[in-house]
Every structure is written in C-alpha cells, then in structure tokens.
Amino acid sequence: MAVSRLSSLAAAAPAPVYAAIGEGAAAAIEDLFLDARLDRAASPRHAALLLVCGRFRDDDIADLCRLHDQLPHPRATLRWRAEALPGFTPDGVDLAPDADVAAALHAVYRALVAGARASEPALLPDEPPNPWRGRGDHGQGGEGMMGGVPYGRPMAMTDDDLRDGLALDAYAAPFGPFLSAFPPGLRLDLTLQGDVIQKLAVARPPFDQPLEAAHPLRLAARMLLPLGLPGLAERMLRRAAGLAPGTPAAVADLARALRWRGARAALPPGLGRIPGGGDVRTRLDGLLAAAGRGEAAPAPGAPMALSELLVGREWAEAMLVLASLEPGWLRRACRADMPHAPSEDAA
C-alpha cells in the first residue's frame, strides 16, 4: 500500500529529462522545458529520460552511447526531430515532429515509475575503453602515486601553474559535447589545475543553430544559468518564445530584475573582453537593449581564438564567457583553435 502510494507520488513529479541537443534543436528544447511537467537535469545522473533531438555528427555517436549509459535505471530514450543515428540503437520511443512532446515524455516517465515499461540496458560493455598499461610503484605508469595513463586516461600530475607558479596537479580530459553548461555540440580537450583552465584545444565546434536560437533574450537567459538565476532565465525564455523575429520585446522589468538580483554586479568588470565587443557585463546589457529594439544580437567584435578568451580563467568564469558569446562568433573562435578545421562551407 505504502509502495503504491509512493509510486503515485513519484509519478506526479515532473519528469527529469537530460537533453542531448543536436544541430538546429536548441530553441525547441529551451521552449519545451518551459513546461511544468518536465525538469531539465543538469547531469545525466539526475535524469530518467534521455531526449535526443536534432542532427548529430558521426563523431558524436560514441559520446551519445556513453551519455545514455550514464542515466541510472529506470531509464528510457526518446528521439524527436532526430535523423537516423547508426550505432546509437536503444530501444527507445520515436516521437512525431509535431507531437505533444512534454505529454509524451511524461507518459513514458510514468510508465517507467509504474514498472509498466522496462528500463533500457546499457549500449556499451562495462569495461575500460583502453587496456590496462600498468607500470611504476602502483602499476599506473607514472611517478610515485601520480601521473601515467593507466587505462588510456591521463592521471593527475604536477605541472607549472599559470597564475602563481605553484606546481599543482594538472588534470587533462575531454569535456562535452553534451555537457549542460556548454553550448550544444562543443567538445573541448582541457587541462585543468584546480578549476583553472591551463590548456585548451577544440575537438568539435558547437552545432549550428537556426537564427531563432540566437534571439538576444535567449542568449541573455543562457548567461543567467551559471549565475544561479534559473527563474529569471525562464522568464526571459518565455518572453522570447512568444515573439516573432524582429518584434521588440518589453524588457524594462527584466533589466530591473537583473539589477535588483545583482546579476550585473556579479559579473567581474573586464571578464571575457573582446576588442570592439566589450566584456561579459556589457554584452549582457547589449543583449537586453537589442531585444528591446527588436534587433538581432549585437556583433561581438574582432575575431579571436577561444583559447585566448578561456585559458587562465576559472571554470565558473569560463562558463560565463562561453554563455556570453554570440553563436556564430563562437563557432569562428572555435575554428581558430582547431588545427585541421574544415571550412565553414564544408561544415
């Protein structure tokens, strides 16, 4: 009795969904999560449903499989406006392009909670992607208890620090392309010391998104998430969702809310400065002003490489800088950091 009551309580919860956002899907996903029946999970560990939406590159399929296997049981995958993905074959649900997606997601969630739908098994074998390469005092191949690449993954090893000269552990790992705090599709090979980015290489640039996804209010809302203001971000997205392109938005109340909540003051002056494009704070102001006039997001200034903006920054600051960059400008900045970047036309 108690169990069934707990089940019905759980079934009434918003469905926790992790979104794998592909090319052309960013705005649709943002609008979808305005629905109170859904929770947008920041980590796949917090989700029951994986929503796959948009077009993906061949390189992304392996990451998509890994992402799928990180969801705890019970779990289910739903594909919406997604092209066929050879190699990514969970026994999921395909939604029609014009389906009531929120209702469909919640129905699958309820079926999972009630046990009426079986949880999806893992797509990949539960074993290290690379063989053991043991060497050294603890079999890991480095020095002492540090360093080496025991399973093909580099372990922390001391390295010179950019800021204060302390030789702290450096940790190298790929981040993305489905990290919730990154623009969709961006995959970076980063070396971190503490939470400071020491080295950066772009493995894959963010996906191209339609003009609608670059509405200034949407860009401003994405900057509010790392500032811990999801409520205000949702209010901005709600306003952007109902607007035809080129229509001026009422932004006086939003600008006032930004000031009262300390969002402008929270942004360090000079952070992410681009010649001719201001810093993160002026870019946020510029986005609100552009939305008020019904214009597109302002041109962000002179071209730069992403590494010039992010190397030496702490993680939280780097996420703010990333969120403040106009999508087209960011794609060009990423290509400057890719040694064998295909041209924009080829992509």
Added chain:
Amino acid sequence: MTSALAAIALLFALLVLGALAAALADGAAAALARGRPAGAALAVPLRRAAFLLHQQAVTTERPDRLNWLLAPVFYVVLAAVGLSVVPFSADLVALDLETGIVLWGACESLVVVVVFLHGWSANAPFAMIGAYRYVAIGLPAMLVSMFVLIAAALPAESLALTAVVESQRGLWNVLRQPLGLPLFLVLGLSLTLRGPFDYADPYDLAGGTSAEVSGPQRAAWQVARLTMLVAFSAMAATVFLGGYLGPVLPGPAWLALKTALVLALVVAAGQAFARLPPSRMLSALWLVLMPLAFLGLVIAGVEAL
C-alpha cells in the same frame, strides 16, 4: 532529566517538520521565481523525492564508498547536534552548555568537511571541483559568522544560548546589532548550499558534489541540506529574534514561528540573488563582509564596556 528528554523529542519534531516545511517552501519559491503558480508547485519537492526512492543509486569507478554514503548522515548529525544547544524555553533545552555557541561553531566548520567529503569521495572531476570550491568559500563565511556570534554573546556576557536569549528581554539582537542577522543569513545560505552561495552543487559544474549522485543517495543529501536549514534557522531565531521569548504563546511555539520566519527568508534569498564567480565572492567575503562583521564586533564590544 525529563525536561532534557522532552527537549530532545521537540528537537527531532522540529527537524522533521521543519525539513518538510522547507521542502514545500522550496517548491513554492522556485515556482514563483519562474513566474509559475506557487500552489501547484508546493508538493513538487516531495514528488521528486518519491521518484529518487525509485531510482537506482549509480556508482562511479572506485569511489570512497563508505564516506560517500556517510556524508549526508554526518550532515544530518551536525544539524541535530547544532540544534541541541538551542533552548525551547528557559528550562527546556536538550544540551544546556555554558559554551553552546562554541559547539554550534564547531558544527558549522565541520559542514565544510562533510561537503568536501561528499565531493571528494565520488572520485569524479566536477564533484571534486565543487568540493574544494566550497572549502574556499565556506571557510571565510564561517569566520564572518564567528565574529557575528561573538558580538551577539557580548551583551549576554556568556556563550550559553539561554543567556543570549535572556539578554534579549529588553531588545532583540536584530535591532541592537543590525548588521548581525543579515551577515548571519549569508552563513545560512552557505551552510545549506543555496542560490548565491551554492558553490558546491552549482549548474556550471553539472551539479558539483552531487553530479554523480542519484537515487536514494541524492534524496538523502537533499534531506540533509534541509535539516541543516532548519537547525540554522532555529539558531538565527535564538541569537537575533529573542528565541523562545514572546507573549501569550508557550516558548516552543514562539521559537517555531521565528524559525519559520528565518527559514522563509533564507529560501527567498536563495532564489533572489545572483551567484558571483568564486574569486569575486572570495574578494567580497574577505574585503567587505569580514570587515563589516568585525565592525559589528567592535561596536558590540564598546557598548558592552
């Protein structure tokens, strides 16, 4: 002996009912901040908790499993021990220590250890970054609260919380030391990993120390955060709002009402303000809040002379 047992019973009742009320308040506050109706959202945190009890608790590669599981338990224990020195009335207190404020201070600082443990034992990068980021911010936040609490103890000439409450019969500390409660609320946000002080479990780290936690283990961590919020609110009500003092109603009822008021303030503040990047927050803590707390202590010291 009987009164101590009654106080212990009240303590657990306050922790359980307070955590439940805090969950409802969280649901309503999050909905209001999003511009959604609050009434329908009240029960959402409870429904989410029910789902977490259905979900698998996943594990990472080689976590420190024991400490990972124990971190939320330690968190709840610290909330209960911290609350044990709070008097429900002049003669109703679970642990009537002469050094009650010192015990609370010890619990505060051990929260830093518990949150670090939660992130460290997951053996994953975002959890680890959340852990040491919290230590960097949590320590100066605790120092600010120490100055504030010592200033509040000066008029009472005692570190016992019953004496601190009795010293407010003429004038509550919230009016006598106007800097005290706002600065102490900063600690409340930090102790409970909330909004502008949620450096352990933030969005930009995909959930930080909780990034790899799921199922009942995640529910336990959320409950632990809520119980610490209740303990903090009761402590703030005791030190700044006269605790159990008040007309007509019995002492425990006044304490519960004032605790609810502080709890609502902390929940609202968690939704209301932006989170500074950690290095900017460190500057604000050391260069603005710490001198303000020290100024409050100096003024309280001069008044006490």
